[in-house]
Amino acid sequence: MGGAKIITPMRAITFTDELRVTQSQPKPDPRETESLVRVRLAGICNTDIEITKGYMGFRGVLGHEFVGTAESGPFAGKRVVGEINAACGHCVMCLSGNRTHCLNRTVLGIHDRNGAMADYLSLPHENLHPVPDSVSDQQAVFTEPLAAALEILEGVHIRPSERVVVVGDGKLGQLVAQVIALVGADLTVVGRHAQKLALVQRRGINTCLEGDAARLRGADVVVDCAGSAGGFALAAQLVRARGRVVLKSTIQGAHTVSLTPLAVNEVTLIGSRCGPFPAALRLLERGAVDVESLVSEVYPLHSGVAAFARAQAPGVMKVLLDAGYNADS
Amino acid sequence: MGGAKIITPMRAITFTDELRVTQSQPKPDPRETESLVRVRLAGICNTDIEITKGYMGFRGVLGHEFVGTAESGPFAGKRVVGEINAACGHCVMCLSGNRTHCLNRTVLGIHDRNGAMADYLSLPHENLHPVPDSVSDQQAVFTEPLAAALEILEGVHIRPSERVVVVGDGKLGQLVAQVIALVGADLTVVGRHAQKLALVQRRGINTCLEGDAARLRGADVVVDCAGSAGGFALAAQLVRARGRVVLKSTIQGAHTVSLTPLAVNEVTLIGSRCGPFPAALRLLERGAVDVESLVSEVYPLHSGVAAFARAQAPGVMKVLLDAGYNADS
Numbered sequence: 001m002g003g004a005k006i007i008t009p010m011r012a013i014t015f016t017d018e019l020r021v022t023q024s025q026p027k028p029d030p031r032e033t034e035s036l037v038r039v040r041l042a043g044i045c046n047t048d049i050e051i052t053k054g055y056m057g058f059r060g061v062l063g064h065e066f067v068g069t070a071e072s073g074p075f076a077g078k079r080v081v082g083e084i085n086a087a088c089g090h091c092v093m094c095l096s097g098n099r100t101h102c103l104n105r106t107v108l109g110i111h112d113r114n115g116a117m118a119d120y121l122s123l124p125h126e127n128l129h130p131v132p133d134s135v136s137d138q139q140a141v142f143t144e145p146l147a148a149a150l151e152i153l154e155g156v157h158i159r160p161s162e163r164v165v166v167v168g169d170g171k172l173g174q175l176v177a178q179v180i181a182l183v184g185a186d187l188t189v190v191g192r193h194a195q196k197l198a199l200v201q202r203r204g205i206n207t208c209l210e211g212d213a214a215r216l217r218g219a220d221v222v223v224d225c226a227g228s229a230g231g232f233a234l235a236a237q238l239v240r241a242r243g244r245v246v247l248k249s250t251i252q253g254a255h256t257v258s259l260t261p262l263a264v265n266e267v268t269l270i271g272s273r274c275g276p277f278p279a280a281l282r283l284l285e286r287g288a289v290d291v292e293s294l295v296s297e298v299y300p301l302h303s304g305v306a307a308f309a310r311a312q313a314p315g316v317m318k319v320l321l322d323a324g325y326n327a328d329s
Numbered sequence: 330m331g332g333a334k335i336i337t338p339m340r341a342i343t344f345t346d347e348l349r350v351t352q353s354q355p356k357p358d359p360r361e362t363e364s365l366v367r368v369r370l371a372g373i374c375n376t377d378i379e380i381t382k383g384y385m386g387f388r389g390v391l392g393h394e395f396v397g398t399a400e401s402g403p404f405a406g407k408r409v410v411g412e413i414n415a416a417c418g419h420c421v422m423c424l425s426g427n428r429t430h431c432l433n434r435t436v437l438g439i440h441d442r443n444g445a446m447a448d449y450l451s452l453p454h455e456n457l458h459p460v461p462d463s464v465s466d467q468q469a470v471f472t473e474p475l476a477a478a479l480e481i482l483e484g485v486h487i488r489p490s491e492r493v494v495v496v497g498d499g500k501l502g503q504l505v506a507q508v509i510a511l512v513g514a515d516l517t518v519v520g521r522h523a524q525k526l527a528l529v530q531r532r533g534i535n536t537c538l539e540g541d542a543a544r545l546r547g548a549d550v551v552v553d554c555a556g557s558a559g560g561f562a563l564a565a566q567l568v569r570a571r572g573r574v575v576l577k578s579t580i581q582g583a584h585t586v587s588l589t590p591l592a593v594n595e596v597t598l599i600g601s602r603c604g605p606f607p608a609a610l611r612l613l614e615r616g617a618v619d620v621e622s623l624v625s626e627v628y629p630l631h632s633g634v635a636a637f638a639r640a641q642a643p644g645v646m647k648v649l650l651d652a653g654y655n656a657d658s
Contacts, residue, residue, distance in 0.1 A: 092547075093569075093570060098570060098571055101570035101571060101594065101595070151595075155595065155597075218421075232588055240422075241422060241427060242427055242430060247588060247591055247592045248592060249588075249589075249592065250589045250592050251589055252589075253587065254585050254586060254587045255585070255586060255587060255588050256583050256584070256585045257583060257584060257586070257588075258582065258583045258584060259561055259576060259578075259584055259586070260578075260579045260580055260581075261600075262576055262598065262600035263576045263577060263578065263579050263600040263601060263602055264579060264600070265430065265600060265602075266430070266480075266484065266599075266600045266601060266602055267600045268484075268597060268598065268599050268600070269591065269597065269598035269599075269600075270595075270597050271590075271591035271592040271593070271594060271595045271596045271597070271598075272592060272595060273592060273593055273594075273595055
């Protein structure tokens with residue numbers, strides 16, 4: 001071929017100074033170590049919404065939850081999902097087996113790497129996982145947040161006999177509750193929305209409105225999925241002395257909290273972020289976790305701005321973006 | 330005897346609306362399960378100073394660091410030190426082996442129990458530990474804070490090969506540094522006071538002024554002993570991804586901090602309070618920890634107000650109060 005590279009435009013949802021849909025985002029030009037992926041579905045996560053408020057200072061194509069079809073690389077022609085942290089492979093964190101914490105990482109749609117709300121994305125081959133045939137697109141797009149929920153069990157030993165409280169009845173809280181319920185723990189989800197809590201109750205998990213949460217004091221483990229500064233304060237109140245608080249919320253800006261109760265009560269606080277994709281795919285394949293009922297609406301990619309507005313409306317759970325790609329068409 | 334109880338007055342340092350020395354504090358009247366202890370020396374801790382700022386809302390006789398002579402109970406006539414948490418023995422925390430977190434506890438000089446800055450105190454027999462003859466009074470009075478430093482090793486596995494940073498060069502930081510140095514870790518103490526850091530250097534431990542702390546980033550374990558809101562923020566900056574922060578500071582009021590880096594970097598935060606007295610006494614008996622050089626000044630009990638002022642002056646380490654009791658006199 002040789003000569004100047006031809007830049008092919010594609011559609012994408014970008015955040016620069018504002019959220020917008022563009023028709024002229026350059027199609028990714030993958031390196032030798034990367035696959036090109038045609039996006040089928042992408043999900044809107046609270047992190048995407050936080051980014052539009054300034055979180056991480058990210059500018060570019062949004063989105064890190066997706067299912068697509070690989071167009072190059074070892075999985076060409078197959079449906080794939082992808083881990084979002086692209087690692088250098090040679091820093092101290094990579095060499096110590098902590099690739100999701102690579103010091104030089106780029107992160108799909110979050111840090112220095114364009115994301116999944118587009119016709120195409122690129123990721124290192126090693127980040128991709130083929131999707132089993134029995135797992136639908138609408139299930140597979142939940143692989144990333146489900147893996148993030150499973151990261152709690154990677155970081156904390158939750159015993160079947162323990163009493164666990166999940167603070168937050170949103171998208172993440174719903175997945176976290178389902179995962180913790182799998183180990184048999186005595187589980188209650190605390191939230192502010194009767195409608196969202198009803199979704200939890202349908203799975204045989206106890207629920208509690210935030211105003212009544214004081215009765216849950218003394219919990220062995222509390223998971224903060226509230227996505228707001230108040231979630232941590234409530235978690236710190238509900239956990240027993242020498243108990244554990246898992247911090248899943250990533251929010252923009254500072255908290256005003258007293259940390260002293262954590263010292264006095266010798267609480268352990270465990271930060272938790274991205275998790276194991278293979279385990280998430282196994283649970284989806286086994287039908288052990290119900291994700292499809294969490295889908296509130298599916299918007300076409302070109303209605304991305306409306307989709308973001310809808311994702312922040314009361315009572316709305318997961319909003320998906322459909323890139324309009326059908327392998328059969 | 331029968332009839333009305335005779336109230337015997339004694340000297341004490343009390344905090345009500347203000348700090349004062351009184352001659353008319355009623356001498357403790359121990360229950361059957363408690364020993365009466367004649368105080369020999371008491372130490373001023375930052376927690377005492379925080380109490381005079383409103384921490385814990387405590388009112389009464391201050392002081393929880395002491396060495397004394399038991400005048401009743403199983404150790405009558407012997408020198409003793411005492412664990413500060415008096416437990417009920419029948420709550421869920423006591424029954425699960427967490428007596429320092431008893432739900433009904435009183436705490437010497439901190440919560441619902443008069444403290445050690447007085448001629449006498451009372452504590453449950455089970456809280457007392459006899460002091461080996463080879464351990465001096467000025468060493469023994471450090472048993473409680475040394476045990477609190479050892480609580481870090483109870484709660485966190487610090488490996489000899491790990492890089493550890495202690496934030497804070499004050500009384501607690503000095504003890505914590507000595508304890509962590511014992512396990513062979515690669516240790517640096519960060520502080521604001523060249524004079525206090527020099528004390529650390531004399532023990533062969535690395536030091537760093539706070540302004541240069543950025544070079545210590547990536548530490549496996551960071552211990553916050555700063556006793557100020559800034560200590561936590563610095564600890565969160567210096568710890569590596571998936572590292573551990575130990576929270577020792579107990580301060581009055583709220584912090585304004587972002588907890589999000591703890592989630593993103595999957596940091597574990599471990600609160601740590603009171604620790605094992607027998608281990609602290611073993612280290613003192615073995616001469617493995619040098620505490621006497623941390624004593625800045627000894628005041629007579631009746632000069633308690635001046636002693637508290639001195640304890641907050643720049644460059645001053647441990648200030649002791651001498652109740653003037655000499656078993657030989």
